Amino acid sequence: MWPAGRERTARWVERSLPAGTRVIGGRPLRGGWTSEMWHLETVDAEGTRGGVVLRSLVREFFRRHAPGLLGREARVLELLAPGPVPAARLLAVDPTGEHADHPSLLMTFLPGGLRLGSRDGEPAEHLDHRLRLLARQLADIHRFEPAPADRPRTWQAWTAADRVRVPAGTGRPEVWRRAVEVIRRPxxxxxxxxxxxxxxxxxxxxxLFSGPPGGERITGVVDWVETSTGPADLDVAHCSSALALLHGADTGLGFADHYLREGGRELAAVPADRLYWYLVDALAFAPDAEKVAAVWRGVGRPDLTPERAADRLEEWLVALLERFDR
Incomplete structure (x- = not known):
């Protein structure tokens, strides 16, 4: 079950489970690019089967930042445990890799799976149903108010004007120049x-979703390592960027309307401010969005080739500038 060289991790997991519970199997999970994820099957002393999820940061860049990333996720999972947001429950965390082979976090298993849409398209009402659920869930997350002492860190940008990598083969360099200039301002x-x-x-x-197409329900929200405090616009922008890459710019632009209709917070009233939040997110995917497209190809979207992802990112920038650059 375990890859070679994970003996310390296996022992740490066993010690972290409730008394009498042991691991009887496991499989790697796909869908993320920052971590190695495993679904571990368990059985307790009464013979009841269950499961847990193990996140391990094995790539060197993320190992260096593991204490902050895993420590933050552990604190957030503890904060969310009594509330309505469907998040996993924390079982154990080893943020420095002191006990496991890599910095790791162990949490309860959430049912459901990813629904990224079909490579061949799908009925518009099915996608619209999921968009409304995504928007409603995000509005619920934004309504969560931890005590002042428990608030996560202030948001951080994932790129800056001088770090944006413009695709070498773009036929529209002026689009990238205009977009970069927007995030050059404070x-x-x-x-x-x-x-x-x-x-x-x-x-x-x-x-994570469960249920038939067009009748899904959300069963879990995962990956809380970047949880922050900041403007609702930033979360809306990030989900919109992902939707633009998955389904096209029109879908990305429409997500904010879904969010507001589902009870989300008021978004920036000034178009220049809206544009800033959208572009400071979108340009973090530059030059081609391949880092996420490669993962999505492995979980049901082989149509998102490097070329198509690059084209959709550029089309997203064009759509944003046309809508908000007034």
Whole structure:
């Protein structure tokens, strides 16, 4: 079951489970790119079968940042445990890799699976149903208000104007130049928005669904390592970017309307501010969105080739500039 060299991790997991519970099998999970994820099958002393999920940070970049990433996720899972957001329950965390072979977090298993849409398209009402669920769930997350001492860190940008990598073969360099210039200015002042609790990585690849197409329900929200405090616009922008890559720019642009209809917070009233939040998110995918497209190809979207992902990212920038650059 375990890959070679994971003996310490196996022993740590066994020690972290409730007394009398042991691991009887497991399989790697797909759908993420920051972590190695495993679904471990368990059985307790009474013979009842169950499961847990193990997240391990094995790539060197993420290992270096593991204490902050896993420590933050552990704290967030503890905060969310008594509330209505369908998040896993924390079982154990080893943020430095002191006990396991890699920095790791152990949590309860959530049912359901990813629904990224069909490679051949799907009825519009099926996609619309999931969009409404995604928007409603995000609005619920933004309504969660931890005590002041428990608020997550202030949001951080994942790119900056001088770090954006423009695709070498683009036929529209002026689009990239205009987009980069937007995020070269300082972000909107905190006085321009009411900070809230952000998932910070809310998108279809981090939401689990159960049920038939067109009648799904959300059974879990995962990946809380980047949870932050900041403007609701930023979470809306990130989910919109992912939807634009998966389904096209029109779908991305429409997500904010779903969010507002489902009871979300007021978004920035100034078009320039809306554009900033959208672009500071979208440009973090540059130059081609391949880092997420490669993962999505492995979980049911082989149509998202590197070329198609790159084209959709550029089309997303064009759509945003046309809508908000006034």
């Amino acid at each position: 972000p909107p002042e905190p006085s321009a928005y009411r900070p809230c609790f952000l998932h910070r990585d809310h998108h279809p690849g981090n939401v």
